[in-house]
Amino acid sequence: MNEEIKKQIIELLETKRYGNLYQYMEKVNNQDISLLFEELSEEDMVLLFRLLPKDEAADVFSYMEPDLQEKLINCLTDKELKTVVDELFMDDTVDLIEEMPSNVVKRILKTVNKEDRETINELLKYPSDSAGSIMTTEFIDLKVNMTVEEAFKKIKKIGLNKETVYTCYVLDIRREIIGIVDIKDLLLAERDTLIKNIMETNVITVNTLDDKEEVAKQFDKYDVMALPVVDKENRLVGIVTIDDAIDVLQDENTEDFEIMAAMTPTEDSYFKTSVWKHAKNRILWLLLLMISATLTGAILTHYEEAFAAIPLLVSFIPMIMDTGGNCGSQSSTLIIRGMAMDEIKLKDFFKAIWKEIRVAILVGLVLGICNSVRVLIQYHDLKLSIVLGLTLIATVCLAKTLGCILPMLAKKLKLDPAIMAAPLITTIVDTGSILIYFSIAVSIMNI
Amino acid sequence: MNEEIKKQIIELLETKRYGNLYQYMEKVNNQDISLLFEELSEEDMVLLFRLLPKDEAADVFSYMEPDLQEKLINCLTDKELKTVVDELFMDDTVDLIEEMPSNVVKRILKTVNKEDRETINELLKYPSDSAGSIMTTEFIDLKVNMTVEEAFKKIKKIGLNKETVYTCYVLDIRREIIGIVDIKDLLLAERDTLIKNIMETNVITVNTLDDKEEVAKQFDKYDVMALPVVDKENRLVGIVTIDDAIDVLQDENTEDFEIMAAMTPTEDSYFKTSVWKHAKNRILWLLLLMISATLTGAILTHYEEAFAAIPLLVSFIPMIMDTGGNCGSQSSTLIIRGMAMDEIKLKDFFKAIWKEIRVAILVGLVLGICNSVRVLIQYHDLKLSIVLGLTLIATVCLAKTLGCILPMLAKKLKLDPAIMAAPLITTIVDTGSILIYFSIAVSIMNI
Numbered sequence: 001m002n003e004e005i006k007k008q009i010i011e012l013l014e015t016k017r018y019g020n021l022y023q024y025m026e027k028v029n030n031q032d033i034s035l036l037f038e039e040l041s042e043e044d045m046v047l048l049f050r051l052l053p054k055d056e057a058a059d060v061f062s063y064m065e066p067d068l069q070e071k072l073i074n075c076l077t078d079k080e081l082k083t084v085v086d087e088l089f090m091d092d093t094v095d096l097i098e099e100m101p102s103n104v105v106k107r108i109l110k111t112v113n114k115e116d117r118e119t120i121n122e123l124l125k126y127p128s129d130s131a132g133s134i135m136t137t138e139f140i141d142l143k144v145n146m147t148v149e150e151a152f153k154k155i156k157k158i159g160l161n162k163e164t165v166y167t168c169y170v171l172d173i174r175r176e177i178i179g180i181v182d183i184k185d186l187l188l189a190e191r192d193t194l195i196k197n198i199m200e201t202n203v204i205t206v207n208t209l210d211d212k213e214e215v216a217k218q219f220d221k222y223d224v225m226a227l228p229v230v231d232k233e234n235r236l237v238g239i240v241t242i243d244d245a246i247d248v249l250q251d252e253n254t255e256d257f258e259i260m261a262a263m264t265p266t267e268d269s270y271f272k273t274s275v276w277k278h279a280k281n282r283i284l285w286l287l288l289l290m291i292s293a294t295l296t297g298a299i300l301t302h303y304e305e306a307f308a309a310i311p312l313l314v315s316f317i318p319m320i321m322d323t324g325g326n327c328g329s330q331s332s333t334l335i336i337r338g339m340a341m342d343e344i345k346l347k348d349f350f351k352a353i354w355k356e357i358r359v360a361i362l363v364g365l366v367l368g369i370c371n372s373v374r375v376l377i378q379y380h381d382l383k384l385s386i387v388l389g390l391t392l393i394a395t396v397c398l399a400k401t402l403g404c405i406l407p408m409l410a411k412k413l414k415l416d417p418a419i420m421a422a423p424l425i426t427t428i429v430d431t432g433s434i435l436i437y438f439s440i441a442v443s444i445m446n447i
Numbered sequence: 448m449n450e451e452i453k454k455q456i457i458e459l460l461e462t463k464r465y466g467n468l469y470q471y472m473e474k475v476n477n478q479d480i481s482l483l484f485e486e487l488s489e490e491d492m493v494l495l496f497r498l499l500p501k502d503e504a505a506d507v508f509s510y511m512e513p514d515l516q517e518k519l520i521n522c523l524t525d526k527e528l529k530t531v532v533d534e535l536f537m538d539d540t541v542d543l544i545e546e547m548p549s550n551v552v553k554r555i556l557k558t559v560n561k562e563d564r565e566t567i568n569e570l571l572k573y574p575s576d577s578a579g580s581i582m583t584t585e586f587i588d589l590k591v592n593m594t595v596e597e598a599f600k601k602i603k604k605i606g607l608n609k610e611t612v613y614t615c616y617v618l619d620i621r622r623e624i625i626g627i628v629d630i631k632d633l634l635l636a637e638r639d640t641l642i643k644n645i646m647e648t649n650v651i652t653v654n655t656l657d658d659k660e661e662v663a664k665q666f667d668k669y670d671v672m673a674l675p676v677v678d679k680e681n682r683l684v685g686i687v688t689i690d691d692a693i694d695v696l697q698d699e700n701t702e703d704f705e706i707m708a709a710m711t712p713t714e715d716s717y718f719k720t721s722v723w724k725h726a727k728n729r730i731l732w733l734l735l736l737m738i739s740a741t742l743t744g745a746i747l748t749h750y751e752e753a754f755a756a757i758p759l760l761v762s763f764i765p766m767i768m769d770t771g772g773n774c775g776s777q778s779s780t781l782i783i784r785g786m787a788m789d790e791i792k793l794k795d796f797f798k799a800i801w802k803e804i805r806v807a808i809l810v811g812l813v814l815g816i817c818n819s820v821r822v823l824i825q826y827h828d829l830k831l832s833i834v835l836g837l838t839l840i841a842t843v844c845l846a847k848t849l850g851c852i853l854p855m856l857a858k859k860l861k862l863d864p865a866i867m868a869a870p871l872i873t874t875i876v877d878t879g880s881i882l883i884y885f886s887i888a889v890s891i892m893n894i
Contacts, residue, residue, distance in 0.1 A: 026649070027649055028649070029649060029651065029669065031668055031669050031670075152634065155634050155635075156634060156635055159631060159634060159635055165630070165631045165634060166613050166630070166672075183612070183613070183630055183634075184606060184612045187599065187602050187603060187606060187612060187630075188602075188603055188606055202473070202474055202475070202476060204476065219693065220693050220694070220697065221478055222476065222478050223478075223690045225613075225672065225689075242672075242689060242693075243670040246666065246667050246689075246693060246696070247667070249693070249696070249697070250667065250696070250788070253700045254784055254788065256704075257703075257704075257707075257780055257783075257784045258780065258781070258784075260704075260780070261773075261776045261777050261779075261780035261781075261869065262773050262776070262777060263777050263780070263781075269785070269788075269790040270781055270782075270785040270790055270791055270799075270802075271790070271791070271795070271798070271799075271802070275802060275805045275806050275809065276809070278802070278806045279806050279809040279810050279813075282774075282777050282806070282810055283809075283810055283813050283814070285773070286770060286773055286774065286777075286810065286814060287813075287814065287817065289769060289770070289773055290766055290769070290770050290814060290817075290818070293765050293766040293769040293770065294766050294821075296765035296766070296769075297762035297763055297764070297765055297766055298762065300761055300762040300764070300765070301758075301759065301761075301762045304758040304759075304761075307754070307758065307761060308755065308758055311748075311751040311754065311755055312748065312751075314747055314748075314751075314754060314761055314764075315744035315745065315747040315748045316744055317744075317747070317761075317764060317765075318740050318743035318744055318747070318764075318768060318877050318881070319737055319740040319741050319743070319744055321765060321768060321769075322736060322737070322740040322743075322768075322870075322873060322874055322877065323733060323736070323737050323740065325772070325870075325873070326708075326709050326732070326733055326736055326870050327729075327733065329708045329709070329869065329870070330708050330709060330710050330729050330733075332708075333704050333705065333707070333708035333710070334705070334708075334710075334717055335717075336704075337701055337704045337705075338716070338717040341697070341701065341716075343716040343717055343718070344717055344718070348718070351718070352717075352718075355717075355718070355722060355725070358722045359722050359725045359726050359729070362722065362723070362726040363726050363729055363730055363733065366726075366730050366734075367730070367733060367734065367737060370734065370737075371737070374741075422708065422776065422869050423769075423772075423773050423776070426769060426772070427769055430765050430769065434765070
């Protein structure tokens with residue numbers, strides 16, 4: 001939002017010129033008003049909220065963060081709360097109920113009529129990662145034998161409370177979908193055309209229990225604005241709209257980033273997560289990885305004689321470990337992301353490994369030769385130079401192969417491939433590379 | 448697509464029963480047909496393509512991968528090519544021209560009329576990361592004094608060739624936007640209402656040269672289906688639709704994953720990228736990181752006496768390095784992602800550092816104590832146990848602070864924060880942690 005307008009609003013609030021305030025508010029987007037609320041005192045927030053027209057108030061409310069929503073609800077009368085909840089879309093109401101403490105939930109449910117309360121209870125039952133949990137039950141349904149004219153009348157009658165009017169669903173008597181009609185086709189058709197003559201019968205549906213991430217990916221694949229959700233009996237029970245699909249995609253990406261950096265993912269934003277929670281999310285993986293790293297240490301103690309004889313050998317450990325870790329994380333990142341984007345499938349297993357092995361040989365040769373030359377120039381020691389060259393080539397090949405195999409294996413075992421990212425791969429490759437390094441060193445340098 | 452239908456289509460193709468084929472094709476989505484094309488021979492693909500109605504053919508074509516598009520174009524007559532290009536939306540035509548080799552581009556441009564050719568040339572001039580490069584020039588424009596009835600007539604007349612009819616733009620005589628009308632508002636209004644009475648004057652616009660990632664983020668923030676793009680003179684020149692915004696978001700996420708794993712990002716998918724290209728994208732960073740890792744090695748040579756005296760010290764190096772790297776990558780990932788999602792801003796610098804330091808102390812204490820206890824039990828060496836405990840606490844604090852500071856510093860310097868991810872942080876932290884480890888060891892163990 002324009003900083004100028006924000007300043008003006010705050011100033012008008014402070015000087016209590018509410019008439020002018022009303023005019024100013026009209027210039028501001030609802031999303032920006034909800035952001036502005038975060039900076040206001042409780043009284044100013046409630047005051048400003050009461051100035052909003054009721055449909056806009058509900059819209060602003062739906063954009064607010066849960067903690068702010070709770071604060072606001074606690075300041076509203078039951079009647080005001082009812083006005084807000086009545087205007088909310090069903091999926092937003094369900095989200096709200098899931099976030100609020102029980103006393104607030106009770107107040108919200110009291111404002112809702114019996115029929116809606118049943119719908120809400122149904123929606124609350126869907127698992128949190130399912131399509132059912134992100135769908136809304138408000139959509140426009142048409143019948144095959146309606147004319148375009150009648151369809152428009154129906155939209156005009158019920159459209160105001162529907163989340164989207166861009167796609168309408170044609171249902172039969174059992175509420176199964178037999179077609180969809182895009183609003184564009186309705187607009188371009190003649191008024192007396194029958195719906196059945198313009199509807200698209202080739203409908204993509206998802207199931208209430210489908211994974212919401214898979215559902216979100218369908219939006220990307222099929223370029224649709226909404227997807228119909230059907231229950232086990234194939235009846236239409238709701239729709240998922242594209243704005244919710246984008247949120248799911250972004251949340252899943254954030255989750256992948258967090259898992260790939262060895263953290264327990266959290267749904268809250270960085271600053272909203274407490275220090276304790278942050279620490280808790282990170283310690284488990286760190287401990288686990290620390291324990292596995294001691295395995296590499298155990299291998300090192302095995303070669304104490306070797307580096308007691310030639311202490312210089314120790315100084316290459318960080319370079320070998322880091323390079324191995326980086327190579328492994330490059331491969332695993334590409335494979336994990338490729339699988340998340342459906343570009344790499346499990347049936348491509350050997351194709352992917354073959355590709356990684358060829359890349360590894362190329363990369364390994366370049367890094368190995370660079371290092372051999374450097375060591376030869378710096379230490380004038382041909383054997384040491386050969387040891388390092390060979391170690392790097394072998395380490396790169398090991399790292400890239402594991403980086404490719406492990407995420408695919410995880411997927412095959414129905415685990416999240418993202419756990420097989422840099423941190424775990426690095427720890428595993430470390431053990432291998434140290435073993436390779438000292439085996440080669442011992443045999444070539446006759447220690 | 449249903450595997451059954453796919454088999455049927457291929458069988459009908461083989462047995463040349465084209466009449467039945469036509470019926471079958473109607474059951475399949477255009478996106479799925481484009482995927483099916485990848486598995487067909489060139490002749491079958493062209494044959495099937497010619498069976499499609501012309502608007503669907505163009506739609507199928509727009510979903511195809513560039514290499515397949517090129518193959519197909521080479522099989523089409525100039526007249527057929529013209530039919531396809533005429534039906535394509537302007538942004539898809541521009542994408543096509545950018546991907547095709549020059550001889551194909553010449554053929555495409557020959558099919559386009561002069562006016563469109565000028566538009567295409569204008570669009571090709573926008574930088575590849577700008578809003579201009581992803582916008583389409585096809586939108587519905589209305590005037591303030593039109594009635595709803597007239598607006599519908601205009602949509603009916605020109606709507607067929609517009610990418611979206613969901614949002615219409617109200618322009619003044621200089622083609623500046625003065626309002627937008629959602630199709631829903633048009634449908635709910637009375638026929639004789641004037642556009643100016645139902646239009647929303649609070650319009651979010653983006654500039655042709657705005658970064659396309661920033662533009663895509665606006666879709667997430669404002670829940671819109673399309674955003675109008677204006678030029679320097681504030682005239683409406685195009686719109687970005689939500690399907691393209693999703694592509695941009697997903698591409699940017701993939702790019703971040705790749706940069707954060709120390710790779711030069713590529714736009715092609717994993718298997719479409721050649722082995723050489725893969726190797727090239729990875730070697731540069733690996734070499735750079737390898738060279739910086741030798742710095743850690745140089746520090747180690749400094750302490751040769753220490754680990755000649757107590758060789759056991761060496762065996763803890765992997766654990767310290769890995770833990771430092773993992774702690775640093777946890778923090779940097781959260782900060783990088785937080786900044787990408789606009790949850791963490793540069794002005795939050797000190798707030799973020801303060802949070803990370805507190806988390807680091809907690810995590811460091813837990814890891815340090817666990818390790819001290821383990822070492823004490825395993826080696827019965829109190830001094831060694833204290834050395835490791837202190838080293839871990841200091842390493843964790845260093846890693847988390849750097850992991851927080853460096854990405855924000857990069858952003859401040861207008862660099863991509865994603866380069867300050869696990870690989871680079873790990874290398875930097877390694878140097879620090881080895882230095883800390885041996886300094887503490889030397890002073891406590893009196894080596």
